[in-house]
Amino acid sequence: MIAPPPELQTPAAGDIAGHDLLEISMGPHHPSTHGVFRMNVVLDGETVVKLTPVFGYLHRNHEKIAEKNSYLASIPYTDRLDYICSMTNNWAYVLSVEKMAGLAVPERAEYIRVIVSELTRLQNHACLAGFLLQDMGALGTPMMYAFREREKILDLFESLSGSRMMCNYMRFSGCRCDLPVGWLEQAVKVAAGFDSFLDHFEALLSENEILRARSQGVGVLPRGLAVNAGVTGPALRASGVNYDIRKVDKYGIYDRFKFRVPLGERGDVFDRYMVRILEMRESLNILDQALRDIPAGAIVDPKVRLRNLRPKPGEAYGRIESPKGELGFYLISDGGPSPYRYRVRPPSLVNLTVLEDMCLGHTIADVVIILGSIDIVLGEVDR
Amino acid sequence: MLGRGILRGLIETWRNFQGSYYDPARLTTVQYPEQKLPPQENARTFPFLVYDGEDFLAGMRCTACSICAQECPAHCIKIVKDTAKKPDYLGKMQFQPQVFNIDMAVCMECGICAEVCPFDSIKMDHVFELSSSDRLMVLQKADLAKSNDYFRQIHPAEAAAVDAARAGEQRKAQAKKDASPVPVAS
Numbered sequence: 001m002i003a004p005p006p007e008l009q010t011p012a013a014g015d016i017a018g019h020d021l022l023e024i025s026m027g028p029h030h031p032s033t034h035g036v037f038r039m040n041v042v043l044d045g046e047t048v049v050k051l052t053p054v055f056g057y058l059h060r061n062h063e064k065i066a067e068k069n070s071y072l073a074s075i076p077y078t079d080r081l082d083y084i085c086s087m088t089n090n091w092a093y094v095l096s097v098e099k100m101a102g103l104a105v106p107e108r109a110e111y112i113r114v115i116v117s118e119l120t121r122l123q124n125h126a127c128l129a130g131f132l133l134q135d136m137g138a139l140g141t142p143m144m145y146a147f148r149e150r151e152k153i154l155d156l157f158e159s160l161s162g163s164r165m166m167c168n169y170m171r172f173s174g175c176r177c178d179l180p181v182g183w184l185e186q187a188v189k190v191a192a193g194f195d196s197f198l199d200h201f202e203a204l205l206s207e208n209e210i211l212r213a214r215s216q217g218v219g220v221l222p223r224g225l226a227v228n229a230g231v232t233g234p235a236l237r238a239s240g241v242n243y244d245i246r247k248v249d250k251y252g253i254y255d256r257f258k259f260r261v262p263l264g265e266r267g268d269v270f271d272r273y274m275v276r277i278l279e280m281r282e283s284l285n286i287l288d289q290a291l292r293d294i295p296a297g298a299i300v301d302p303k304v305r306l307r308n309l310r311p312k313p314g315e316a317y318g319r320i321e322s323p324k325g326e327l328g329f330y331l332i333s334d335g336g337p338s339p340y341r342y343r344v345r346p347p348s349l350v351n352l353t354v355l356e357d358m359c360l361g362h363t364i365a366d367v368v369i370i371l372g373s374i375d376i377v378l379g380e381v382d383r
Numbered sequence: 384m385l386g387r388g389i390l391r392g393l394i395e396t397w398r399n400f401q402g403s404y405y406d407p408a409r410l411t412t413v414q415y416p417e418q419k420l421p422p423q424e425n426a427r428t429f430p431f432l433v434y435d436g437e438d439f440l441a442g443m444r445c446t447a448c449s450i451c452a453q454e455c456p457a458h459c460i461k462i463v464k465d466t467a468k469k470p471d472y473l474g475k476m477q478f479q480p481q482v483f484n485i486d487m488a489v490c491m492e493c494g495i496c497a498e499v500c501p502f503d504s505i506k507m508d509h510v511f512e513l514s515s516s517d518r519l520m521v522l523q524k525a526d527l528a529k530s531n532d533y534f535r536q537i538h539p540a541e542a543a544a545v546d547a548a549r550a551g552e553q554r555k556a557q558a559k560k561d562a563s564p565v566p567v568a569s
Contacts, residue, residue: 073456076493141396148411155423162427162507168493176498180425193408204395207388307454307499 035378090170096318096329101311103173124323174300215270219370233325238264245321427507439528444504451496459489
């Protein structure tokens, strides 16, 4: 076995004079690690003095498989990256291919993409808030309430794309199928119900004194470190950095919608939780506008063929604001039927790199909620 | 006041608890094995092969063109072309598959095979509860073949569109046949 480089090696027990350190391996089967994630934690009593993330338990060779398959056949594989938000994964990939091949997207398809992406953001954040509160000890109840709401959005996805989680819905220069009859009315109803759900969900725990004592000041991510480490998404905005790719890049038709970007102040676990709650409100805002303005028309450019896409040699990097952060796909084409190089920039993995800095000095129980507040999905970390 | 947030939360929990007895918005689950929700029309699980008429071998729409096998992301479809041809719905002689296997253990239910099929032959099914004590999950041609009536039943809108398109083509082919001069035996 190859020994890891010295900076990755955990200190042996008893390194710090006068203390006996305890090294424990947390995960990959620990229920709080949100998947098969392992960390080597070195503890002084209950305090973390060193933490080494170990991942790779869910590696599925995604990038190499995509370099063997046709461009079309990679779309279902992107569903399996961040399996909670398959719609946004689809969008990031087709956006890169459209950039590389120079394809235009019809108006209606752009609106549908915005609608399904914001629905995805709603259900991802609801899911995360439920899991995070569960990690903090609010067992079951908030998670069940969040999943009840998520269920309604998944039903919408099923009637639209045929599958609840592995949607496989977007295609190059459009979407796979048009909205079923009555779908928009149903979506309006779900969005309206989600607003009142958020009110109730906030009443449930946001003001709870125990939750505040547990999460405020824990796992602070300083602004400078967040920027330097390349952290993106709600975790970055909770540290007070105004950076939302929907605003910065204005991909798709996001320049047409009025919405605000919620920012945190201190960058602790509570801020990251609160930023997500506020982001859900803004997503509802976008949804209202998109559901009101969606035009009739084609959902896919009829000139673009489904199969045998061979973009001209070149490269492209398409990125979107996925619910977890900046999700980008970097593609190089050599003119063949499959990409020469295919690289995913996963937000979960990059956000995970600051885990140790956030955890040092906190107790082992705080590690669980700090990890939960980053919002990782292991399918995306390991790929 | 300290504890106000906790009280607000508990009121919320109480409202949800008592709502779960009568409020339809709170009764979201069904008792699964006894009670089943009907699948949505667009739902997709596994692929199947559509055939017309009674006999699945004679009515098989598949022409063994292997487009689905090439495009399948997981490469779980295996097709071997038969040397003998058979007439299709327009009376044209077409190839047919001698072997058509789908490995259900590998299939990822993405539906790309159904999307790329130019002959409306492979479609997505609604079946689930497929667990078995047998570990071989390779479905063969006879297991995959399902009648057009079944297709009409599970995807009414899509099947109607396919039937209309095929009937139109049949009429066109018939008209062409009628218009072309009958070869006179010399």
